[in-house]
Amino acid sequence: MKDTGIASQLNTLGGANTYRFKSFKQRADEIEINVSRRIVRDFDEPEEHGSYFAEGVKKWNELNCTKDYTDFLRRVTKYQQSLAQVLYHKDDIVCALEEYMSMEHELVVE
Numbered sequence: 523m524k525d526t527g528i529a530s531q532l533n534t535l536g537g538a539n540t541y542r543f544k545s546f547k548q549r550a551d552e553i554e555i556n557v558s559r560r561i562v563r564d565f566d567e568p569e570e571h572g573s574y575f576a577e578g579v580k581k582w583n584e585l586n587c588t589k590d591y592t593d594f595l596r597r598v599t600k601y602q603q604s605l606a607q608v609l610y611h612k613d614d615i616v617c618a619l620e621e622y623m624s625m626e627h628e629l630v631v632e
Contacts, residue, residue: 573605
């Protein structure tokens with residue numbers, strides 16, 4: 523008696539038991555991990571002379587309209603045009619970030 527239904531289409535191993543018990547070690551040994559994959563970022567690559575900091579500020583500019591955030595933007599906007607500017611003024615940017623992150627207002631931390 524030959525199976526001609528859906529079960530025969532699903533069983534592609536020729537009758538072997540596809541649901542047999544495997545120990546944890548056997549299952550762990552079958553896992554393949556590729557650590558050389560590229561990490562996918564949430565945002566696009568910056569322009570030729572841009573920076574990830576400028577991309578992040580642009581993203582949060584649309585999402586956060588609080589007074590404290592706009593004050594923070596006024597302080598750091600002049601330093602974000604290029605990666606060279608961000609690196610040169612990193613101390614000023616970090617000071618501004620620390621100041622606004624330490625505020626007690628809950629919307630500032632977002």
